[in-house]
Amino acid sequence: MTGIETSSGAHDALWPAPLADGAVDATVTVPGSKSVTNRGLILAALAAEPGWLRRPLRSRDTLLMAEALRALGVGIEETVSDRSPGSLGAPGSEGGGEAWRVIPAGLHGPATVDVGNAGTVMRFLPPVAALADGPVRFDGDPRSHERPLHGVIDALRALGARIDDDGRGALPMTVHGGGALDGGPVRIDASSSSQFVSALLLSAPRFNQGVEVRHVGAALPSLPHIRMTVDMLRAAGAAVDAPEAGGEPNVWRVSPSALLGRDLVVEPDLSNAAPFLAAALVTGGRVTIPDWPERTTQPGDALRRIFTDMGGSCELTDAGLTFTGTGRITGIDADLHEVGELTPVIAAVAALADSESSLHGIAHLRLHETDRLAALAKEINELGGDVTETADGLRIRPRPLHGGVFHTYEDHRLATAGAVIGLVVEGVQIENVATTAKTLPDFPGLWTGMLGAATAPARRA
Structure with missing residues (x-):
């Protein structure tokens, strides 16, 4: 199509x-903001202690992210007036949870992730899956097969991950998690999506060596989204060196560290x-x-x-x-x-x-x-x-x-x-x-x- x-x-x-x-x-x-909600879910899932997301967005994209994390072993309990705690509902369902409690756990496979057509899910979760113990298969809507993932796939391979995508640079694919990832320096072309950079930064505190992401391509689109990722990482206790803080242009460095479990109120x-x-x-x-x-x-x-x-x-x-x-x-x-x-x-x-x-x-x-x-x-x-x-x-x-x-x-x-x-x-x-x-x-x-x-x-x- x-x-x-x-x-x-x-x-x-x-x-x-x-x-x-x-x-x-x-x-x-x-x-609430989809971008903040899905970044908040990732950071809470990788934290060293439980955390809260208050006033999160409940939409197809965020529910797909939550269900994917649950498939990897993360506990996500929802507090709502008309549902019992722990029920996330079906993707696309309406009604409103006011708070999600995220309980980190050992990430594991085998698992299957439905990304729908959500860029944040298809790009942010493969680095998380590389930290899991076991294979994680990613698939989604037909349009998701046409959206580029090469930036994340190539970068993860360079950092030590094993990924089967039959050479497509796109879905469907399987990430064979080894329970950890070495990390370190990596060069990527993120000119087609700033999410390639954010994807690596969000999981980087859990990499053994952290990460140094160097963008080598045309001008990056959607820089505010990368700034959002950096701000949220810092608020969760990560040490981040970024260009807007006087760092080297087009280079982001995240040191390995434990992330804090936050009580995050999601912006509109x-x-x-x-x-x-x-x-x-x-x-x-x-x-x-x-x-x-x-x-x-x-x-x-x-x-x-x-x-x-x-x-x-x-x-x-x-x-x-x-x-x-x-x-x-x-x-x-x-x-x-x-x-x-x-x-x-x-x-x-x-x-x-x-x-x-x-x-x-x-x-x-x-x-x-x-x-x-x-x-x-x-x-x-x-x-x-x-x-x-x-x-x-x-x-x-x-x-x-x-x-x-x-x-x-x-x-x-x-x-x-x-x-x-x-x-x-x-x-x-x-x-x-x-x-x-x-x-x-x-x-x-x-x-x-x-x-x-x-x-x-x-x-x-």
């Missing part, structure tokens, strides 16, 4: 995107706030996101600057971040290399602007859940837009849009982008909106709840 083929079968159910009948005015509580997922802030911008309304942190390494914090440049304004108070639209949307020339995951919603807003936009520095998005650049161009154009792909991004010339089916390619961020367009374009229908459960449980409920009285019944084209 190519990156922009449409799906078929049960996922073809169409969700009529609600049409706003006025300016949005709402407060939206965004669930700021990238998942993107469609809700965009709703304020495209309707000339106002949306408040509670608990927006004053300081964060989450890439989503860049939305404050980007959406302000596109015509809105924001204010950070004790109540959270309040973003206000003016009723006018201005095109933008933006390098999104460090915040590529925000591109789909930014592209949707740009398609509704009054001037041209150029989004660049994001060639790596062709290797995400789908080829996001091709998919965005195709879907916006089929609604009447004028979007062309460039070597490393998109050029978006606003045109009057019309209703139609917006395909998602099983990509959660495509679905939310389509919903943003549907706020002001009548008759937009989102194919497989359920894919948003990957990182944002019950997106349709949050979306319609935000709109409240500011909606008109959506009609089919």
Whole structure:
């Protein structure tokens, strides 16, 4: 299957995107960060003592991570009001745990890990599996077989791990854990995904020699995610030498050490706030996101600057971040290399602007859940837009849009982008909106709840 083929079968159910009948005015509580939750799970599983994750995200990606760790022997108990402790539920299930207690244990195989289509699971867990005693098989959704893993596979082999992947550099594969890993210096090309670097750093305190990761390729994408990894490692007691602290460029060093069991409160997922802030911008309304942190390494914090440049304004108070639209949307020339995951919603807003936009520095998005650049161009154009792909991004010339089916390619961020367009374009229908459960449980409920009285019944084209 190519990156922009449409799906078929049960996922073809169409969700009529609600049409706003006025300016949005709402407060939206965004669930916890996927990036923080999955990093927190890894660090807690490798710690020397039990720890807690409070207000974690419960979504398909995080539940897949938790179930994989449990398969390796880690204890994860969930405290919720409507479930018994210890029940994680099925991946994609909704409802809300408020705290997970993580109890480290000796990692062991044989085990099977279902990665779904989660980059954090398929890339962060192989180094953990190399520390396990026994074989660990990794497999996932069909699209996961197309996503690159060579950076992690080659690096682990150089550090002493044994991996069977039949030379694909991708799933399915088996990591033959030996109970420990020597570690040491390694050179990798992480230009296709910053997760290759984070994957090695997260497990490095447990390597016998720690690790020295040296990136040797084109510019790294999504550097804020590596900074998040470094910050969380340090908070767990690891000694990390990183470029942003005056260290050698493109080199990260982690010393071997015991990790602390933390009591971690997970921040709201700021990238998942993107469609809700965009709703304020495209309707000339106002949306408040509670608990927006004053300081964060989450890439989503860049939305404050980007959406302000596109015509809105924001204010950070004790109540959270309040973003206000003016009723006018201005095109933008933006390098999104460090915040590529925000591109789909930014592209949707740009398609509704009054001037041209150029989004660049994001060639790596062709290797995400789908080829996001091709998919965005195709879907916006089929609604009447004028979007062309460039070597490393998109050029978006606003045109009057019309209703139609917006395909998602099983990509959660495509679905939310389509919903943003549907706020002001009548008759937009989102194919497989359920894919948003990957990182944002019950997106349709949050979306319609935000709109409240500011909606008109959506009609089919």
